[in-house]
Amino acid sequence: MSAYKFHLSIxxxxxxxxxxxxxxxxxxxxxxxxxxxxxxxxxxxYLIKVSLPSGSPPLGKLSIDSIDLQSEKSEEExxxxxxxxxWLTSGxxxxxxxxxxxxxxxxxxxxxxxxxxxxxxxxxxxxxQHLNWGTPVGSIEINWSEKSISGAESATVxxxxxxx
Numbered sequence: 001m002s003a004y005k006f007h008l009s010i011x012x013x014x015x016x017x018x019x020x021x022x023x024x025x026x027x028x029x030x031x032x033x034x035x036x037x038x039x040x041x042x043x044x045x046y047l048i049k050v051s052l053p054s055g056s057p058p059l060g061k062l063s064i065d066s067i068d069l070q071s072e073k074s075e076e077e078x079x080x081x082x083x084x085x086x087w088l089t090s091g092x093x094x095x096x097x098x099x100x101x102x103x104x105x106x107x108x109x110x111x112x113x114x115x116x117x118x119x120x121x122x123x124x125x126x127x128x129q130h131l132n133w134g135t136p137v138g139s140i141e142i143n144w145s146e147k148s149i150s151g152a153e154s155a156t157v158x159x160x161x162x163x164x
Contacts, residue, residue, distance in 0.1 A: 003159070004109075005143040006052045010038075013045040013086060021163055022134040028100045028119060036163060037100055038118050039134060042092050043125040048085040050107070051077075051139075057110035059083050065103045067091075094124045113155045114144050138164045 010019045020039045028037070040046070048069070050059055062069045062085050069085040076082075095101050100119045107114040123131045143160040 003143065003145045004056050005141060006050060006056060007139040007141055007164075008105075009049045009051075009139045010137065011047050011049075012041075013047045018136045018138060019046070020132055020134040021137050022121070024100070024119070036119065037121045038137070039121050039123065039131050040089060040092075041125050041127070041131055042094055042122050043090045044088075046087045046089065048087055050083045050085070052081045052083070054079045054081075056081075057112065060108035060110065062108075063104075063106040066106075089122070092122050095120070095122045112146055114142075114158065115155055116142060116158050116161065135163070140164070 011017060012019070022037045022039060023035060024037050025035055048062065050062065052059060058081075059071075061071070062083075064087055067087075069087055071083045072086055073084040074081065092101075100121055102117050103120050105116045105118060107116070141160075141162040141164060142158050143162075144156055144158045146156060
C-alpha cells in the first residue's frame, strides 16, 4: 500500500487573500476534520491550487459537491506539479446560524477517487466581518494511501489532514 501527500490552497480570486478557518471542536461533527470550519463567501470565485510532489499519482480532475472543476493551469514547479482550478460559489446559499455544510472535495488521482469532506460555513457575499475571523489557511496538507473505503472499489479517504 503506497502512501502519498499533497497540499491544497484556496484563495479569493479577486483579493488573492487566503480563506480562514475556525476551530469548532465537536459541535458539528465527530471526526477531527469536522472540528474545523472553512469560512467561504457565496457568489465568489475562488482559486484552488493542488500541489503534488513528484512520484504522486497524477490528478485527473477535482469535483466539489459533485461539480466537476477543470484545471485552468497545470505547471511544474521544482519537483512539484501544480494544478490550478477556479470555483464559483454562486450556487450555494448562506449557511444558517448555528449550522454547517459538509462539502465533499473529490480528487481523481489516476483512477482512485480521494474524497475529503470539509465542513463549511457560507457567508452572504459582502459580509467580510465574520468571514475573516479565525485563522488564515496557508495550505491544507492531505495525506492518503490507496486503501479503499468499505463498499467502494476505487474510493479512499485521507489518513490525515493538517491545516497550515
